[in-house]
Amino acid sequence: MKKLIGPFSQILTLSGMPVNGALADTQLEIISDGGVIVYDGTITEAGNYSSLAMANPGISLEEISGQHILLPGFIDCHTHICFAGSRARDYSMRIQGRSYLDIAKAGGGIWDSVVQTRAADETLLLSLLQQRASRHLLQGVTTIEVKSGYGLSVANELKQLRAIKNAAANADGPDLVATCLAAHLLPKDFDGNARAYLDHILTDLLPVIKAEKLAERVDIFIEESAFDCADATYYLNAAKALGFDLTVHADQFSTGGLAVAVACGALSADHLEASTTAEIALLEGSETVAVVLPGASLGLGMQYAPARKLLDAGACVAIASDWNPGSAPMGNLLLQAAVMSAAEKLSTAEVFAGLTYRAAKALKLGDRGRISSGQIADLQAYPGNDYREILYQQGQLQPVSVWKNGKKIK
Numbered sequence: 370m371k372k373l374i375g376p377f378s379q380i381l382t383l384s385g386m387p388v389n390g391a392l393a394d395t396q397l398e399i400i401s402d403g404g405v406i407v408y409d410g411t412i413t414e415a416g417n418y419s420s421l422a423m424a425n426p427g428i429s430l431e432e433i434s435g436q437h438i439l440l441p442g443f444i445d446c447h448t449h450i451c452f453a454g455s456r457a458r459d460y461s462m463r464i465q466g467r468s469y470l471d472i473a474k475a476g477g478g479i480w481d482s483v484v485q486t487r488a489a490d491e492t493l494l495l496s497l498l499q500q501r502a503s504r505h506l507l508q509g510v511t512t513i514e515v516k517s518g519y520g521l522s523v524a525n526e527l528k529q530l531r532a533i534k535n536a537a538a539n540a541d542g543p544d545l546v547a548t549c550l551a552a553h554l555l556p557k558d559f560d561g562n563a564r565a566y567l568d569h570i571l572t573d574l575l576p577v578i579k580a581e582k583l584a585e586r587v588d589i590f591i592e593e594s595a596f597d598c599a600d601a602t603y604y605l606n607a608a609k610a611l612g613f614d615l616t617v618h619a620d621q622f623s624t625g626g627l628a629v630a631v632a633c634g635a636l637s638a639d640h641l642e643a644s645t646t647a648e649i650a651l652l653e654g655s656e657t658v659a660v661v662l663p664g665a666s667l668g669l670g671m672q673y674a675p676a677r678k679l680l681d682a683g684a685c686v687a688i689a690s691d692w693n694p695g696s697a698p699m700g701n702l703l704l705q706a707a708v709m710s711a712a713e714k715l716s717t718a719e720v721f722a723g724l725t726y727r728a729a730k731a732l733k734l735g736d737r738g739r740i741s742s743g744q745i746a747d748l749q750a751y752p753g754n755d756y757r758e759i760l761y762q763q764g765q766l767q768p769v770s771v772w773k774n775g776k777k778i779k
């Protein structure tokens with residue numbers, strides 16, 4: 370049934386703004402006293418509430434009382450929330466001054482989560498994933514990318530990806546976009562032979578993922594502690610030939626990954642904390658989205674990705690949480706984006722674009738991230754009448770209402 374939701378003191382549509390480059394707040398389209406017409410889970414119109422009500426006599430009304438600001442639901446285009454166990458021990462070591470690579474070399478790090486996730490059965494993994502996905506949804510995140518990568522064997526990667534597929538089947542949950550990150554780390558069982566492991570994944574895992582429709586995306590961690598550029602290029606091109614979209618963990622501690630991502634035509638290159646002007650220039654003219662992950666910088670106590678420089682160089686910059694048990698355990702996307710914007714000097718428009726339609730591009734989703742005709746009715750409303758309050762309160766102001774496919778779930 371067609372319905373009109375509103376009135377809202379402000380609707381930030383995020384429409385009509387460019388996909389690439391810097392944005393000023395004056396570019397934000399704001400509808401005052403706005404309303405949204407939703408039919409069958411899709412937005413058919415956004416405009417002045419009274420005008421919409423008058424033009425659609427008899428339309429069902431979902432009335433909002435009080436002052437609220439409406440935004441598109443956020444899209445978290447990079448998470449690792451399908452895991453078991455905790456890495457509090459790693460975190461305590463890190464805040465005492467031990468480095469990420471130190472901890473990895475000492476047998477902690479990602480491998481610790483692999484051991485804990487391998488030990489969990491699919492039912493437990495599913496329940497942990499659903500809890501995290503629900504928490505995100507209540508904070509306004511209506512689409513979440515979720516990576517595997519704590520299995521690192523055919524059976525355990527499939528266990529993770531099947532848990533993600535089952536969680537995605539929940540009609541009242543957020544949309545989940547699965548990514549195979551079997552190339553997160555070279556598993557200890559492979560004795561340092563990266564190419565043998567990657568060939569094993571290409572031959573024995575990716576065809577099963579295709580057949581069971583578990584994921585359409587493949588990711589790899591390019592770093593000293595993980596895979597080098599040559600092996601990553603080989604793997605990404607082979608995965609692409611199998612029909613997978615690509616994304617890359619790039620330039621987190623050392624450079625090289627972003628160049629591989631661009632050369633392979635990846636949808637996104639994520640992290641980029643170590644990227645310099647030379648790497649940033651590689652994005653010019655490319656369709657690859659730069660995904661910055663302030664939660665990882667906060668968790669590791671390191672510099673942010675150069676979001677300001679990326680935007681000024683014309684990149685499409687999305688902001689994601691990297692929610693994972695090791696480097697980014699917090700998982701509060703809005704808080705992380707708000708805190709980074711103060712350090713990196715980002716406009717509100719750049720932050721909201723990075724959390725909505727620019728993040729949608731990183732996931733190759735054209736049907737969400739804006740409040741306009743034809744877009745999925747994934748929406749969230751914050752109390753107040755001034756959108757600037759949202760970043761000002763640095764994540765403390767939470768959405769009071771959230772809609773998924775037009776259905777109010779909070």
Ligand SMILES: [Zn+2]
Nearest residue numbers: 447449618691
């Ligand atoms: Zn990550």
